[in-house]
Amino acid sequence: xxxxVLVVGEISxxxxxxxxxxxxxxxxxxxxxxxxxxVLLGSAAAGAASSAFEAGATRAYVGGDAAFxxxxxxxxxxxxxxxxxxGSPAVVLMAQSPVGRDLGPRVAFRRNSAxxxxxxxxxxxxxxFKATRPCYGGNAQAVYSFTTSPAVATVRAKSFDPPAPQxxxxxxxxxxxxxxxxxxxxxxxxxxxxxxxxxEDATIVVSGGRGLGDEEGFRMVEQLASAFGDDKAAVxxxxxxxxxxxxxVSQQVGLTGKVVTPDLYVAIAISGASQHMAGCSGSKMIxxxxxxxxxxxFNSAKYGxxxxxxxxxxxxxxxxxxx
Amino acid sequence: MHFVVCAKQIPDPETPPSAxxxxxxxxEVIPAQGIAPxxxxxxxxxxxxxxxxxxxxADVKITVVSMGKESAQAAIKQVLAMGADEGLLLxxxxxxxxxxxxxxxxxxxxxxxxxxxxxVFCGRQAADWDMGQTGLGIAETLGWPCAILTKDVxxxxxxxxxxxxxxxxxxTVKMPLPSxxxxxxxxxxxxxxxxxxxxxxxxxxxxxxxxADLGIDTGSIGAGAARLKLxxxxxxQTGGQVILMEGDTPQEQAANLVKALQADKVL
Numbered sequence: 046x047x048x049x050v051l052v053v054g055e056i057s058x059x060x061x062x063x064x065x066x067x068x069x070x071x072x073x074x075x076x077x078x079x080x081x082x083x084v085l086l087g088s089a090a091a092g093a094a095s096s097a098f099e100a101g102a103t104r105a106y107v108g109g110d111a112a113f114x115x116x117x118x119x120x121x122x123x124x125x126x127x128x129x130x131x132g133s134p135a136v137v138l139m140a141q142s143p144v145g146r147d148l149g150p151r152v153a154f155r156r157n158s159a160x161x162x163x164x165x166x167x168x169x170x171x172x173x174f175k176a177t178r179p180c181y182g183g184n185a186q187a188v189y190s191f192t193t194s195p196a197v198a199t200v201r202a203k204s205f206d207p208p209a210p211q212x213x214x215x216x217x218x219x220x221x222x223x224x225x226x227x228x229x230x231x232x233x234x235x236x237x238x239x240x241x242x243x244x245e246d247a248t249i250v251v252s253g254g255r256g257l258g259d260e261e262g263f264r265m266v267e268q269l270a271s272a273f274g275d276d277k278a279a280v281x282x283x284x285x286x287x288x289x290x291x292x293x294v295s296q297q298v299g300l301t302g303k304v305v306t307p308d309l310y311v312a313i314a315i316s317g318a319s320q321h322m323a324g325c326s327g328s329k330m331i332x333x334x335x336x337x338x339x340x341x342x343f344n345s346a347k348y349g350x351x352x353x354x355x356x357x358x359x360x361x362x363x364x365x366x367x368x
Numbered sequence: 369m370h371f372v373v374c375a376k377q378i379p380d381p382e383t384p385p386s387a388x389x390x391x392x393x394x395x396e397v398i399p400a401q402g403i404a405p406x407x408x409x410x411x412x413x414x415x416x417x418x419x420x421x422x423x424x425x426a427d428v429k430i431t432v433v434s435m436g437k438e439s440a441q442a443a444i445k446q447v448l449a450m451g452a453d454e455g456l457l458l459x460x461x462x463x464x465x466x467x468x469x470x471x472x473x474x475x476x477x478x479x480x481x482x483x484x485x486x487x488v489f490c491g492r493q494a495a496d497w498d499m500g501q502t503g504l505g506i507a508e509t510l511g512w513p514c515a516i517l518t519k520d521v522x523x524x525x526x527x528x529x530x531x532x533x534x535x536x537x538x539x540t541v542k543m544p545l546p547s548x549x550x551x552x553x554x555x556x557x558x559x560x561x562x563x564x565x566x567x568x569x570x571x572x573x574x575x576x577x578x579x580a581d582l583g584i585d586t587g588s589i590g591a592g593a594a595r596l597k598l599x600x601x602x603x604x605q606t607g608g609q610v611i612l613m614e615g616d617t618p619q620e621q622a623a624n625l626v627k628a629l630q631a632d633k634v635l
Contacts, residue, residue, distance in 0.1 A: 119513065143534055147516055150468075150501035154508035159469055159595035162499045175599060180497045181397065182381050184388045187497075188600040228513035228543050232529070236537040245535065273635075294554075300381065300495060301409070301553040309634050319385050323498070330634055332625065333610075341385050343610040348628055350613045350621045360622035368626050368635055 046172055047079035049132055051195070052102070053125055053139035053148060054083040060096035061085070064140040066207035068200060069100045073208065075136055075169055080104055084128045084221075086113035086121060094218055099210040106131070108221035115231060116144055120224035122151040127221055129156060129195060136174055137197045138167065145199040153197040160197035161189045165327065167198050182300050182323035201327055203306045237295075244279040244296055249309045250325070252281035252298055253291075256314025256335065257354065260291040265358045266313055272365040281305065283321050299324035314354045317342030334358065369426060369486040369523070369545075371418045372479055373452060374503070375411045375434045377443035378496040380404065388603070395601040397496075407443040410491025412558035414551040415447045417521045418489045419559070422451070426523055429453045431482065435463055435474050441574055449561035449569035456482075460578040465591030472505035473589055477582040479510065487528060488548040492517055500550070507548035515541050519554035 050072040054065040061069070065083070072081045082104040083097045090113070094105035106128040113120065125148060129137065137152060139145035141163045153160035161176040165186075168175065176198045177188045244250060251273070253266040263280070270278040282292035284299050298305055300323040310328035315321060317333070317340055325331065326345060333346040334357050343349050350357050380403050389398040399405075415432065422428040432447040434440045435458040444455040458474050479485050490503035500516070507514030519538070520531040528547045532539045533554050561569070579586060587593060611628070615621035629635040 118515075143517070146500060147504070150504035151508050151514075153501070154469070154472070154505045159467065160501060161596065162501060178498075179604075180499075180601075181379075181388065182495065182498070184385055184603065185390055185397065185601055186604045187395075187598055190597045190599050191595060192597055193595045228547075229515070230542040232540040232542055234537055234539045243535070300498075309629070317385070319383065319388065320381050320495075322385070330632070332629075338612075343612075344385070346610045347632075348613060348625055349610045350618075350625060352618055352621065356618040357622065360618040361625065363619070364622040364626040365635070368630065 047077050048075070048135040049080040049082065050076045050136045050138065051128060051132055051134035052081065052083045053137065053145065054085045054093065054097060055140060055142060055144055056085060056087060056089050056093045059089050059092050061093050061100060063207060064142065064202045065097070066100045067203065067205040068138045068140065069097065069102050070208040071167055071200065071205040072138055073101050075167065075174065077169065080132065082106060082128065082132050082134065084108070084125055086124055087111070088114055098214045098216040099212060101208050101211070102216055104132070104217045104219060106219045106221050108224070110223035112224050117224070117227040117229045117231070118147045118151060119229065120227050121148055122155060123224060124221050125152050126155050131219065134195050137195045139199050141199040141201045149197055149199040156195060158193040158195055158197060159191055160199070162199045164198045164200050165204050167200055179323070179326060182319040183326040184319050201306065241275065242279045244281055244298070244303055244305055247277065247279035247305070248307050249273045249278035249311065250281045250298070250305050250307045250328070251278055251311040251313065252283065252315060252325070253286055253313045254283035254315030255285035255289065256316065257286065257291070262314070262354070263292055265354070269311065269313070269358055269362050269365070272362045283315050312342050312346070313358060315342055316340050317345060334361070369428045370482065370484045371421070371428055371430045372482065372485050372488045373411070373415045373418050373430060373432045373447055374475060374488065374490045375415070375432050375443045375447050376408045376494045377405050377434065377436055377440040378408045378494055380406045381409070381495045390601055390603050392602055395598050397601070405439065405442070407446045408491055408494045408496070410493060410495060410551065410553065411443070412446070412450070413553060413555050414489040414491045415450050415452060416558040417549070417551045417555055419451045421521060421523045424522070431456055433458065433475065433478055435471055444574050445569045445572070446561070448572050449565045450559055451565070455572060455574035457574050457576045458582070459576055462579045462586055462590050465594070466589060467594035467596040468499060468501050468505060469595050470589045470593045472502055472509055473593070474582065474584065475502070476506050476509040477584045478577060479506065481577070481582055486545045487523060489521070490548065490550045492550045492552045503548050503550040512546050512548050513543040514548040515543060516550040517552045518549055519552055521549055521551065
């Protein structure tokens, strides 16, 4: 059954972000021939619209006013609400990003509808739109349908493959008005500079846990990450290791830390407590090194080595280097 | 001023995964034997944020509000022990079985009935369902400004100034009262109450309001008003059995692991 889908787009370097591309790809499947629209806001919006069309969007709601350049939740909610008024989509998709986390509930409550946050799958099943999301720290997954419209869902990055761009594809552009006043007065921004690769951007994350025994154990974890490549791999840590002061909180993976979705997650001396798995269970593949063959991490890992990390990790560093 | 801290009692997230069970016929989590429910940790951090404003010299009454059954008194008492002034339990069979919309309707009705609330503090998400929409829902329902994922909250001169945690830095945002804020773990650990505070909190009376006390439209609460339908709750299968690497030495095991990763085109 064809239905219209609206994607709340985000812009990166003048084009739609990679996650917005993934959402347009998911939207095409859900729309099943219906319209796939995208909302784009900010002075780069008109330029980014062409990249949205190339990704498969058929319509772009463009709010080109420079007041949209800085995200202000109330102004952006009004703009998305305006696009919903015009297009009456059955489904609204956005990223589980700072923008989507803020807008998803606002838009849902504004429309007297509902939102499912941080979904890993969205799609039509038996003619009904359903959203699947991890809960209970990743211990369980919940599948929801909606009794109201539009169904709003925020989607975890890398849950869908981006569509192959169709060069030169075009679509309809609808202008959105400049925003009204915001209740947010932005007083400042302090950039936090993390050296090297951000853990959320890494395609490989090598994490250490309490089982390392001491802070020095992380030097070995760092060497393994370097062996994979400093441009690809970043180092993470379990909360237990961070609480012990062995590694900075900026690298903490888990429910109360960062949620990472790399291609490969390497868990060194991590038991795999629920709250840790909440931060890494979206990884494409997990491998684990642990002394305890009963450790929970092995329930999520595809490959494992049972053994003392002090013997295994140096061997792994050599094997990766010579690969 | 009058602050509300929203608190939820949840199954302990530190429950070992081996003790986590789901009744798939009822789409319910089976409570783990012998593991007591706890205050959702982010709500404790929200309480900490409110208490820090009070300690900075603001003349504030802090009311901790929880929608739940009688057992949720424990979560309320914990926030009272931390230093909140009053407790309010929203307990009615009619509240059960709903979703985030119906919970927000109940909480927003209670905040409106309190009447003089200047600010609502929520955790960034409850650590059971991990949705992160209740604070925003309250704000949208009441028409109040809201900022989420904050690590510092200050309230002065009719405005709230917060530090929002973003991937690339920290943004400072000021918004007028009344407002809603959700607080993230970057704020720091919630204080641990002293024994004397725990004993004092145990003696405090927690006010209880029912649906009738709130004067809420029963068509907006409970299972019948839910907009999200839980079709299925299940423990995901994790792609089968782990393959443990064979080998007489760590070197052999490591070489076999790298070969497997290459075969899977991960390396």
